Structures are given as structure tokens and as C-alpha cells.
Amino acid sequence: MHIPVIDLSHRIDESLPFYPGDPRPEIREFARIDRDGFCVHQLHLGTHTGTHIDAPSHFIPAGRTIEQLELDRFIGPAVVIDCTDKGTREAITLEDITRHSGSIGAGDIVLFYTGWDRKLHSPRYADHPYLLPEGAEWLVEQGVKVVGIDALNIDPTWTNHFPVHDILLGKEVLIVENLTNLDRIKDSRPLVMLLPLPLAGCDGSPIRAVALPEGWTGQ
DSSP: OOOOOEEOBOOOOTTOOOOTTSOOOEEEEEEOHHHHSSOEEEEEOOTTSSSEEEOGGGTOTTOOOGGGSOGGGGEEEEEEEEOTTOOTTOEEOHHHHHTTGGGOOTTOEEEEEOSGGGGTTSGGGGSOOEEOHHHHHHHHHHTOSEEEESSSOSSOTTSSOOHHHHHHHHTTOEEEESBOOGGGTTTSOOEEEOOBOOOTTOSEEEBOOEEEOTTOOOO
16 A cells, blocks of 8 residues: 655755754764675764754753653644745744634644755755744644744744743643655645654654645545
């Protein structure tokens, strides 16, 4: 049976951009078939490398770590908000979100489609649109469980302030960053899966984010 899975993840390689100051991704051959009889690679990655999800402990001192969160927190119906009209360092406002208020409810995953994923290897990737705190507060009030964006950061990358991270993670609303291909699900309500590795004591994890089309049942 063919399952119509839509990949929302960037490929991880050594050219992948990373948040300033985070570990640079490195992939090294550790064992070779011709020498060792098998192949193994060694990875050096930060917990927020590439397409990744933030646990509350990323910013909240007493927040839960990634392996402590229930698996159903990472799976749910998604609402994609088209923000492709936003330009360099432009804010996603409360008004941008509330015009979709009839579609957003408790337990939803809300994803901001900016199109910035197409600038992944451009110097402009760090000058992305970002969410304002009042928008984050409104999403918390609606009971959503994950907020994501197809950009490097849901907050501005060019400042040392993270108000949206504080608001969302403080209420255990998880954050997904560096998504891609949101254009493929922007006009639907897909089932999105954002499963992390169960990394003990860690504040986040790279993920393979995927979506299944709205209404797909497998029958």
C-alpha cells in the first residue's frame, strides 16, 4: 500500500545553516566496509540542528525534557497560516493569526508558512519573519499544542530576546523550527507528525517531520 507521506524536513548535512553559536553539524565516517566489514558514521549535532522541536526545558528551568513528553504531543491535525506576504525581518501579527480563528482549536498544530525555507542556503535565511508575543499568547489561549515555522527561529534571530519561546514553552506549547514544504499542505488540514528522538535529559531533538493529507485513512 502506498502511503502519501509529505516530507516537511530539511536534509541534514554539513552545509545546513544553524543558529549562531550552536554546534556546527558534522558527519564523519567512523567505520568502512572495505576496512572494517561494516559502515558506521559519527554525528556531531546540536539538539536544534535542522528541522527540530523544542522541549520546555530549552528555556524553562523546571520544564520537561524531550523524552519526558507524551508521544501524542507530537502528532495532530495542523492548520497552516500563509505568511508569504511577509518580508525580511517582518513580524507575523495577531491579526494575521486571528483571521484564521475559526480554524484553530485545542490540540491543533499551527504552522506558519513564510516560504523562507527556499532561502535555506542564502545569507538572508537569518533575516526571516517572526511571531509577535501577542500572537503567541493568543495561541496559548486557544489550547494549541505545537507552533512551528519554516524559518530558523520563531523569534527574531538578530536579537538576544526570546519572548515567544518563553510564552509558548512556559505553557508547554512546543515549538518546531526549520520546517520545509509547507506549500504542499497549505490548503488542507493534514495530520502532522513531529517525532523526536528520546534523548535523555535533552532540551530538544532533530526530527523527521512529515504530514499525511487531509482525509487519508489508509483504507
